[in-house]
Each structure stands twice: as C-alpha cells, then as structure tokens.
Amino acid sequence: MKKIQGTEYTPLIEQVNPYQQLWKVRVKLDPNEDGTIEYMEEEFDHIPTEDEIKKYVIAHYNAMCNDVIQSGLKYNDEIVWLSLENQHNYKMIYDYAMLNDDIFPIKIKLGDALNPEYYQFESIEEIKGFYNSIIKHINDTLCDFWSKKDSIDWSEYGI
Structure with a gap:
C-alpha cells in the first residue's frame, strides 16, 4: 500500500x-x-474480486480509525498516546481510583516519545475528567469511521 x-x-x-x-x-x-x-x-x-476490493477498502478505514484513536486525543494540549496497553492502564488507574482515593497523586506521561510531558492528577474528579475524555474520543472516532464506511459508494469501484 x-x-x-x-x-x-x-x-x-x-x-x-x-x-x-x-x-x-x-x-x-x-x-x-x-x-x-x-x-x-x-x-x-x-x-x-468484489470481496478483495471491499476487504482492502474496509481494512484501510479500520487502520485510519486505529491511528486516530491512538494519537488523536489531546489533554491539556498534550497528545495522549492511546495504544491498547495504555488504554488498559488508564482503565486500571481509573477503576482503582474510584475504589481507593488514597492513591493520589497519580502521575502519567503525555506527549510523544521524543517530547514527554508528565501530568499529575490530584483528585478523583481530575481522573474522571481525563478518563471520560478518553472514552468520548474513542466513541466519537468509532462513530465517525462507522459513518465513513457506511457512506462508501461501492459503485465507484464497479460493485
């Protein structure tokens, strides 16, 4: 490709x-x-074949969606890298914070590998806001790409 x-x-x-x-x-x-x-x-x-064309086009949209999910969110003007591992880690931190408010402060790394920025959360409200922004970003991105895939004009491919 x-x-x-x-x-x-x-x-x-x-x-x-x-x-x-x-x-x-x-x-x-x-x-x-x-x-x-x-x-x-x-x-x-x-x-x-029709199946090969559809698989290629859909796979491309899925890859673009994953890229936007991983690197398209900013929090406090810094990129939040949302690899699957980081998504899991942020969920674990959120869940633990909801059960135990004695873990504060919590520090996370934002930015990219070359320009890391560290952010420290001091309260449950901050963690909720951060985690809610992650969930909203993922959901908005998925909805956007579902819409894009649903609106593909396959007739442009002779299908």
Whole structure:
C-alpha cells in the first residue's frame, strides 16, 4: 500500500497494464489545500474480486480509525498516546481510583516519545475528567469511521 497524489478524476479502480494483468485499487483521502487529493493505493496482479476490493477498502478505514484513536486525543494540549496497553492502564488507574482515593497523586506521561510531558492528577474528579475524555474520543472516532464506511459508494469501484 502506498500513498499517491491525484485529482477528483483519479479512478478508484483501474487496469494499468493489460499485458501483466496489473490493477490498482485506491481509497480517497481528504483533499489537500492545493486541490490535489491523496489516495492510498494497492496493486493487484489480477482482476480484484468484489470481496478483495471491499476487504482492502474496509481494512484501510479500520487502520485510519486505529491511528486516530491512538494519537488523536489531546489533554491539556498534550497528545495522549492511546495504544491498547495504555488504554488498559488508564482503565486500571481509573477503576482503582474510584475504589481507593488514597492513591493520589497519580502521575502519567503525555506527549510523544521524543517530547514527554508528565501530568499529575490530584483528585478523583481530575481522573474522571481525563478518563471520560478518553472514552468520548474513542466513541466519537468509532462513530465517525462507522459513518465513513457506511457512506462508501461501492459503485465507484464497479460493485
């Protein structure tokens, strides 16, 4: 899979070499400020089946959704890295704090690996606010990508 630049007229599926049966399937990304459009593109050495096209397109949206979940949340203007491990850790901290208010202060690392920022929570209310922002971010992101997947015009792929 690679990223390419195109226009609104770039076909989402096209045979690029009839002698080698080379086909390309593309997923349209957001337009750039200069009017060009980026696409993610996958090559097939055969005519892709309807099932292969759908699996590729859906897998791409799922990967984009995961990326937004992992790195799309900010708390106090710092990135909250929401890997599955961190999501589990934040849930564990939240659950424990709800049962035992004697664990404060709690310190967590925000930012990215190159620019870490440490934040210290002093109360249950702060932990609730932080954890609620995580849940809202994940839910909003899932809903957004469900909507995007539901609105795919498969006819643009000849399906």
